[in-house]
Amino acid sequence: MDIHNWQPLTVKEVNLLFQSMPIVWGIAGGWALDLHIGRQIREHKDIDVIVFRQDQQKVYSYLSQEWILYKVYKGTLEIWKGEPLEQVNDIWVKKDEQSAWSFQLMFVDQVDENWIYRRHPMILRKASDIFLTTTEHIRYLRPEIQLLYKGGSSVIREKDNLDWQTMLPYLTVEEKEWLVSGLKGQFPEGHRWIE
Template sequence: MDIHNWQPLTIEEVSLLFRDISIIWGIAGGWALDLHVGRQTREHKDIDIILFRKDQYKVYQYLSKDWILYKAYKGTLELWEGEQLEQVNDIWVKKDEHSAWAFQLMFVDQVDKDWVYRRHPEIRRKANDIFLTTTDHIRYLRPEIQLLYKGGGAVIREKDDLDWQMMLPHLTVEEKEWIVSGLKGQFPEGHRWLKTESI
């Protein structure tokens, strides 16, 4: 299975596909940051859709009629057949066995009314406050939360560093304070992004 064969849907195609599903979802990843600044800032090889884990069965039922869904976990891809997923956070989706990957689902956790950052569960936010919406009514993950996911990974990729530098001028004081607090919470020993002069 070729993990590099991606022909991602456009944001418009994702919006159309998810238009009739009765769950809260939003665009994540680099595209979320581009939606926030209002323009495409770099090439994107995939597209990520974020949703709450509690809605996984609804999204499986909605998509599985027309799409094939694979669980991505610890470097492997296995067919997802609708079973409850507690540890798996990422689902890769394609139209059929021979087609390219079209989009990725990312599950996030919720406790009561709070979104919980799984890498450091003390970091929380009201679940109804993790998304923003464009003038075209496209929901996307808040930039400071998306940057925490990028900066909090085991490996910070070149594109993550580029996204960090690109987004800094667009963040409000409150958004900067939030991401600084989040990175300090997860990395009390220090984090290279916190050495940025403009932070």
């Protein structure tokens, strides 16, 4: 299976696919940052959609009628048959066995009313407050949360550094403070983005 064969849906196509789904979802990754500033910063090889783990069965029921869903876990890809996923965070989606990958689902966790950052569960936020919406009514992950995912990764890629530098002028004081607090929480020994 070619993991590099991506022909991602556009943001508008994802919005069209998900808008009638009875769940809260949003665009994530680099596209979320683009949506925040209203223009495309760089090329994207894929497109990510965030959903709450508690809605996974609704997502599966809706998508599995026309798409094949693969769970990604510890470097392997296996067809997801709808079983509850507690440890799996990523789902790759394609139309059929021969087609390219179309989009990636990313499960995030919620405890009570709060979204929980799984890499450091003391970092949390009201679940109702993790998304913003464009004037075209497309929901996307807040930039400071998206940057925390990028900066909190075990491998910070060149594109993550580029996204960080590009987004800095667009973040409010509150967004920057929240991000710095999150990075300090996860990396008490220091992080190069806040030095």
